[in-house]
Structure formats: structure tokens, C-alpha cells
Amino acid sequence: MSRSCPPPPKNWPNHVQYLTVPRFHTSISTNALSFLKGSSIDGVSLPPAPRSLGAIRLIIDPSHPAHGQRGLFAAKKIPARTLIIEYIGEVHSEMRPTSNYDISLHRFPMKARFVNDYRGIQPKPNAEFADRRTTGGDLRMGIWSLAEGIRKGDEIVVSYGKAWWMARSLS
Numbered sequence: 001m002s003r004s005c006p007p008p009p010k011n012w013p014n015h016v017q018y019l020t021v022p023r024f025h026t027s028i029s030t031n032a033l034s035f036l037k038g039s040s041i042d043g044v045s046l047p048p049a050p051r052s053l054g055a056i057r058l059i060i061d062p063s064h065p066a067h068g069q070r071g072l073f074a075a076k077k078i079p080a081r082t083l084i085i086e087y088i089g090e091v092h093s094e095m096r097p098t099s100n101y102d103i104s105l106h107r108f109p110m111k112a113r114f115v116n117d118y119r120g121i122q123p124k125p126n127a128e129f130a131d132r133r134t135t136g137g138d139l140r141m142g143i144w145s146l147a148e149g150i151r152k153g154d155e156i157v158v159s160y161g162k163a164w165w166m167a168r169s170l171s
């Protein structure tokens with residue numbers, strides 16, 4: 001039986017491949033792969049992220065610092081400490097210093113690709129990156145709401161961290 005891949009969400013850019021499960025690059029060692037993939041015994045019973053909480057929007061407000069790009073917005077009220085979306089992409093362990101989309105998964109350098117940093121947009125972040133093991137045991141990065149939850153229509157913003165911005169201002 002073949003499982004069909006769901007279509008990309010609205011406003012997904014044509015030039016970016018849409019993945020629903022991580023892809024593992026050849027730079028990942030066998031040890032790292034077995035740690036990342038785990039086993040069903042390691043799994044915790046967390047539900048998968050629903051596709052409906054975040055909506056990708058083109059940012060048309062000229063005063064927004066990421067004007068002309070995309071952002072992720074709350075499609076409905078998001079309760080506190082809720083998994084909003086999984087950061088799915090290519091997991092790799094070689095350096096990719098020019099990528100603006102890499103995050104570190106348990107120190108294995110390695111998407112919710114459209115989540116902007118809060119600076120210049122909101123006074124503080126309303127979401128954060130955090131990893132968890134799925135029921136199948138795989139280690140996955142996700143974006144979770146913080147303690148105050150997120151109102152419908154608000155942009156979902158995290159902190160990339162000072163080091164992320166410093167690295168870019170120096171380059």
C-alpha cells in the first residue's frame with residue numbers, strides 16, 4: 001500500500017522542497033543515526049503536531065523587519081506549552097555556515113522554517129525550540145508555545161539567540 005505525501009501548506013515557496021519526515025544526510029554517522037532514530041522503547045506518548053495551528057503568511061507590513069519574506073502565524077488560539085509544529089528537514093553533521101535555517105539537534109548540527117526571531121517584531125518570544133522523542137522513538141525538534149500561549153493571528157516568534165545575530169553581523 002503506498003502512502004501519499006500531503007500537499008505543501010498554503011504560501012509554501014516553490015523553490016523549497018516540502019518534507020514530512022526528516023531526511024538523513026550521508027554525513028551522519030551510524031552511531032548518531034541510531035541515537036537520532038532511537039527505538040520505540042525510548043518513545044514517549046506525545047501526539048504529533050497538528051498541521052492546523054500555524055499558517056505561513058507573506059509579510060506585507062513595510063515596518064516588519066522581515067518585510068517581503070514569510071512568517072508563521074497562529075491560525076487559532078494556541079494554549080500554553082503546546083507543540084505547534086515540527087522542524088523537519090535534512091539532518092546533517094557537516095558544517096553549513098551559510099545556512100540561515102540550521103538548528104542544533106542534541107549537538108548534532110542539523111525546519112518550521114518560517115518562524116522569525118522576535119527582535120523588532122514583538123517584545124519577547126512566544127514560542128521556543130525544544131526536542132522530544134516521538135512515539136516511534138525518533139528524536140525530533142519542534143516549536144512549542146511558551147507559558148502565556150499565543151492569541152489567534154499573532155505571529156509565532158522565537159529567539160534565535162544573540163550568537164546567531166552576532167555571527168551574521170560579523171560576516
Ligand SMILES: C[S@@+](CC[C@H](N)C(=O)[O-])C[C@H]1O[C@@H](n2cnc3c(N)ncnc32)[C@H](O)[C@@H]1O
Nearest residue numbers: 065066069070100101113114115116117118119
Ligand atoms: C529561519 S528564516 C525565517 C523565515 C524567513 N522569514 C523566510 O521567509 O524564509 C531566518 C531569516 O528570516 C529573517 N528574519 C527572521 N527574524 C527576523 C527579525 N527579527 N528581523 C529581521 N529579519 C528576520 C532573516 O532574513 C533570517 O535570515
